[in-house]
Amino acid sequence: MKTILLLSLTATLSFAAFAQTIELPRVNVPQELSSGEFAEGTITRLTAAEVAEFRPWAQNARNTLNRALTQAQSLPLRQRLPHIERAARNVVSRSGSRQYQMLMRFALNRGLLLVDELERNIDMNQIGSQENALDLILRSITVALSFYESDLTFQERAQEGDDAIIIPHARFATAFMQGMYPGVVNVLDATAQYRLLYKLIEMVNWDLSRDAHAARYAESIVEAYEMGQDLPEQPEGDDRSNLILVRRLNSLKVINLRVAATAAQAQNTNEADANTSASPRLPVRQAVEVISTPKIDNQFIAAASDINGTCIALGFESGLAGSVQGYNDVNTLAVRIAADGRPSSATVLTQWASGSNYITRITCVNRVTRARAWSIVQLNNPVESSLRYYHTSHADGVCKRQGHSRGLPGYYSYNDVNGQAAVVTLDSEIVRVEHLIQWASGSNYITRALCVREN
């Protein structure tokens, strides 16, 4: 009995000792965010008059950014960076002296800060530097737009006198890390890469440390804080040393917070909401869901799909930037989903080709009850009056002849029989009949294709 008591006492003491070790360090606000050009401000709760100003700013910001993204896609390459950068700077500067402490503004402001750091550490005439700057801004815009709704909701709830709401700093930190990290590691100049990675981690750790549930990220915060104390803030003089420093930063847990942390945060938010949701006017929750190998009507979804569109098609409000993981070592059809949540005109055949693989993991936000207005139908060995369809046929034409709304380019075909196959046009006209020749490459017929049926 004495032994048991002694053991339990020892266990209690060691637990107490362990608990004491998770004390969070005092993480300071990154210097650039506290004052100067990139200061983030301190206003979190706006007055009624300020909300009246904030709402048009936020709506205008969203429209400006979306328009800039669309326009840039067709601009000559040399004009893309200045065009996008101007749009982002306008949005940030239009918040004026108010410096709304909103997550959408944070994302843009910090994206511009990273571009500023890039320009300080690299010769912008160096090959690829303009592209890196453009990539960083585009990524920050994507993160910013994903927080538009939550920023508005936050202010609306604040206006309604809800004191229980909190800014989800950790969720933002996770999304910002996910969104920006690939852009930072694609800066291949060793000096600039180290500096940008250092700043990114510093900003993300600052957000984690001020989250209402910071203790849940204690391990990551402490590790990043200690590494930050240990490593130089400015890059070393030689590339090899900087790459060693980059590898040390890359080993931090904060880099891979990713989905797990977001899910944890969402759970926390839900718990907090559940405790305080006395009013039915407060239904907004950022509930994220990780979906493994999502399929639509039994078809894989191409990794090149739009992330928001994919989540919309899967029955959610939006997708979490940077959360897509793909797989690329099989040969299969996959549907590409456009930003509007519908199949785009591009279907891909995937086989260990980057950019044409299918999604194995995606994180979506807020499940909604909404029936899809379309479905995917797979045609297997389609025939018509014993005629097969020749592989050069138009996908729309084949699908229309089979009674569906439209087709998706990309198919499987087969070529080891003799026979005949119809060549079909876009308007579903049969223009001629081809004679299939056994074993002749290029004279094959469609064995599997995908169609869209509007419900």
Next chain:
Amino acid sequence: MFKFVLCLMLLSASAFAQTLRPGVYEGSDDTRLFLQAMPGREGSFLGLIVKNGNTAVPYLVDEFAAARYGLIPLYNQRNLIGATNYTPSLTASVVLDGRSTRINVAPNPGNNIGFNQSMSFRSTTEASPWLQSRPGIYEYREAAQGQRRTQKYSASLSPQDGNRESQLTINGGSMAGSYVLREVRPGMHLAFKSTLSTTGVEVVEESQWVVVFLRGCLGWSNKMMFIDTGRQWRMKEFDLK
């Protein structure tokens, strides 16, 4: 005795360990590895593995230990050439083998993009054939769909302008059209399909191509290579006339 043997093994290992140099490396199974130094990243390289003259994968080759390298596949990311997963898909160890250098490449878990097989390359005396760009008239051969016989098509490339962009016109075949090539990594270009709108404004469309230029070497002529990084790394070769 054990310490002596260990010492001897370490000494011999260090004597044979090599660092990579830019150049051309020949492998078995009709594979070639082209390396050029990566500016701003001393000790790292841009690499290109070409197999059977029809498949090619560009890599960032980073040194992570003495004579040990990681190969990270790079691909067209619409506005730049890079990766989303910086875990190497291949690792390479470099050893001295007689007078030549041998590079042993093996797959690395965590990234299965690009080549996923063991390969071995041996150094040649060829200097790096990687060119920034080479204007001129090019030719390429292609079989029309459903045909066996190939046809010859021509393409003309303008000199690079101050924005590191050049204009390419392909006069026939499946790739016919106007393109803007923009150098976004040293010797690596993104290809954008270029069209004119009804208002006369140039509209460019992103593609999945990465374009590189190689000087003639080991029996190859001067080449412009289009690598489709979105479709099985298929490569189209354009020979300089």
